[in-house]
Amino acid sequence: MPNGTRVRLHFNENPYGVVPEVRERIVQELGKVDLGRYPDGEAKRLCSALANYAGVNPENIVVGNGSDELLQLILLSFLPELERVVIPVPTFGMYRKGAELAGLEVVEIPLLEAFELDVPGILRELSRAPSALFLCAPNNPTGNYFSEEDVGSLWDSAARVIVMDEAYYEFGGRSHVAATERDPRIIVTRTLSKAFGLAAMRVGYLIAHTASVCKLQNCRQPYNTSAAAQVAARVVVEEAQVQLATVAEMARLRQWLIRHLGDIEGLSPLPSEGNFVLVRVEENVLGHGARDLHARLEHEGIAIRYFREGARLGNHVRVSVGTADECRRLVDRVSCWARGGN
Numbered sequence: 377m378p379n380g381t382r383v384r385l386h387f388n389e390n391p392y393g394v395v396p397e398v399r400e401r402i403v404q405e406l407g408k409v410d411l412g413r414y415p416d417g418e419a420k421r422l423c424s425a426l427a428n429y430a431g432v433n434p435e436n437i438v439v440g441n442g443s444d445e446l447l448q449l450i451l452l453s454f455l456p457e458l459e460r461v462v463i464p465v466p467t468f469g470m471y472r473k474g475a476e477l478a479g480l481e482v483v484e485i486p487l488l489e490a491f492e493l494d495v496p497g498i499l500r501e502l503s504r505a506p507s508a509l510f511l512c513a514p515n516n517p518t519g520n521y522f523s524e525e526d527v528g529s530l531w532d533s534a535a536r537v538i539v540m541d542e543a544y545y546e547f548g549g550r551s552h553v554a555a556t557e558r559d560p561r562i563i564v565t566r567t568l569s570k571a572f573g574l575a576a577m578r579v580g581y582l583i584a585h586t587a588s589v590c591k592l593q594n595c596r597q598p599y600n601t602s603a604a605a606q607v608a609a610r611v612v613v614e615e616a617q618v619q620l621a622t623v624a625e626m627a628r629l630r631q632w633l634i635r636h637l638g639d640i641e642g643l644s645p646l647p648s649e650g651n652f653v654l655v656r657v658e659e660n661v662l663g664h665g666a667r668d669l670h671a672r673l674e675h676e677g678i679a680i681r682y683f684r685e686g687a688r689l690g691n692h693v694r695v696s697v698g699t700a701d702e703c704r705r706l707v708d709r710v711s712c713w714a715r716g717g718n
């Protein structure tokens with residue numbers, strides 16, 4: 377592998393991680409953790425920092441071991457009311473996994489041509505049985521927001537619970553939090569793994585009406601976030617202004633990637649509101665399309681996401697926004713191959 381380093385452009389992480397000055401404060405505060413005691417099960421100081429950041433009350437927040445845990449917790453908490461989970465696809469794979477683990481029927485509704493919601497199709501399925509609905513905003517891996525009008529129509533549906541997954545909120549800036557105040561069925565999930573650069577610590581949070589928070593708290597493991605995770609999460613959130621400077625840089629690099637990948641024959645990057653770009657790869661260039669591109673880059677030590685399983689995404693790859701160096705390395709390799717080089 378050249379340079380001995382693997383370039384990670386497959387998990388939509390923040391390539392800068394936690395910025396040095398914030399990291400220093402985390403390390404200092406971790407030194408004060410009493411290792412012999414259980415953490416605060418309610419994560420009160422963290423919830424208070426998150427509430428301040430999100431503009432809600434701490435009582436409306438539940439934290440978890442990554443938002444992955446919270447997606448599962450939501451299904452478990454509402455399980456007695458649910459028979460099925462409706463999922464517009466392609467989207468984040470954990471919705472399906474969570475539904476399967478909870479023993480619920482999974483109904484996938486393909487997105488339309490431009491990756492918009494098939495509102496009549498979804499409404500039809502929601503009306504057939506008590507359902508949970510997952511909407512990813514912006515959607516991973518397509519990178520787009522669904523139209524507010526379509527989302528509003530689905531909020532008016534018969535769904536028993538509607539998850540608005542805002543894992544990439546900081547990159548796109550569109551919040552659905554206000555809806556959680558008036559409708560206990562709408563739950564917003566977010567994560568500190570992306571813009572906040574804290575994927576290693578596994579911290580996610582959700583924002584919901586107190587009626588739903590009560591249900592969720594009943595099903596939550598008492599100590600689902602460690603003391604270390606709570607400290608690190610609280611500090612990055614308190615230092616949001618400093619940490620989130622990385623978001624502007626990643627937005628700039630995302631546009632750079634879209635422009636330069638788009639200049640390569642056979643590649644069509646889609647616009648994106650996340651820290652990743654979905655790229656359509658023509659079958660007959662760069663070998664045999666997306667699969668070959670993924671394999672060749674892997675061989676060069678550059679990991680990108682290839683969607684083996686999805687018929688709709690068979691000729692696509694997803695590339696996370698890396699550092700300027702990583703983005704340049706990717707573009708240089710692929711444009712060299714497109715020109716017939718090795």
Ligand SMILES: Cc1ncc(COP(=O)(O)O)c(C=O)c1O
Pocket residue numbers: 387388441442443444445468512516541543544566567568569575578579580
């Ligand atoms: C849309 C979406 N939701 C949730 C997650 C999970 O994030 P976490 O690290 O908080 O479990 C991811 C991670 O890639 C994601 O893409």
